[in-house]
Amino acid sequence: MQLEQSFEVARPIQPVWQMFEDLRATASCIPGAEITSVEDNRKAVGVFRIQLGPIKAAFAGEAEIVRDEPNYSGTISGAGRDGKNATRVKAGVDYKLVPVSESVTRVDLMVDYNITGPLAQFSRAGIVKDIAGSITKMFASNLDNMLASAAPSKSAPPGSASRNTASAVVTESSQAPSRINAEPQSLNLVSLVLSSIWRRITGIFKFSNR
Numbered sequence: 435m436q437l438e439q440s441f442e443v444a445r446p447i448q449p450v451w452q453m454f455e456d457l458r459a460t461a462s463c464i465p466g467a468e469i470t471s472v473e474d475n476r477k478a479v480g481v482f483r484i485q486l487g488p489i490k491a492a493f494a495g496e497a498e499i500v501r502d503e504p505n506y507s508g509t510i511s512g513a514g515r516d517g518k519n520a521t522r523v524k525a526g527v528d529y530k531l532v533p534v535s536e537s538v539t540r541v542d543l544m545v546d547y548n549i550t551g552p553l554a555q556f557s558r559a560g561i562v563k564d565i566a567g568s569i570t571k572m573f574a575s576n577l578d579n580m581l582a583s584a585a586p587s588k589s590a591p592p593g594s595a596s597r598n599t600a601s602a603v604v605t606e607s608s609q610a611p612s613r614i615n616a617e618p619q620s621l622n623l624v625s626l627v628l629s630s631i632w633r634r635i636t637g638i639f640k641f642s643n644r
Contacts, residue, residue, distance in 0.1 A: 437545040437566050441574040445581045447533045450541070451506050453581060454531070457499065463576035465569065482514060491516040491553060493523055506531035521551030543570070
């Protein structure tokens with residue numbers, strides 16, 4: 435199954451790309467995601483936690499990243515398995531950064547995934563698309579907040595902007611794992627599903643009132 439998502443960040447393309455190059459920083463922007471180890475910034479081992487009412491799942495797995503820096507794009511491929519109910523997930527993500535202007539960057543995502551096992555019943559296209567949209571919005575908001583905290587001050591000397599931004603990103607990402615480990619959070623799918631259903635209901639009423 436494939437999903438396409440796009441969002442814009444009010445930042446120049448270079449600092450956004452620097453953030454995407456940092457696996458820990460990027461993962462810390464995804465609700466429920468935790469990276470436990472990184473090898474050469476190309477391979478990562480981690481856990482993705484979700485909660486659906488009383489059902490909790492922790493998908494432990496690995497991911498590999500291939501980057502195309504000249505084109506500001508890359509591919510993430512990975513797989514994970516929940517040890518409790520044996521649900522398996524295999525996914526690939528193609529991403530590309532596009533400069534909309536000097537101060538705005540668009541991020542295009544193409545996700546191809548497959549779910550097998552007991553939790554596959556929740557992978558219906560309509561619901562998954564809505565949930566993916568909600569997760570993308572949260573990721574974009576968290577990414578923007580992290581970039582804002584990493585942005586150099588206006589009084590910084592010329593030429594120091596990229597160095598300061600990169601340094602701040604590294605500092606943020608090095609702190610992120612400790613925050614996640616201290617208070618592990620699961621992605622609450624119930625609230626996302628209810629939000630999806632509510633949007634569909636309100637959309638029906640809006641359409642009927644035309």
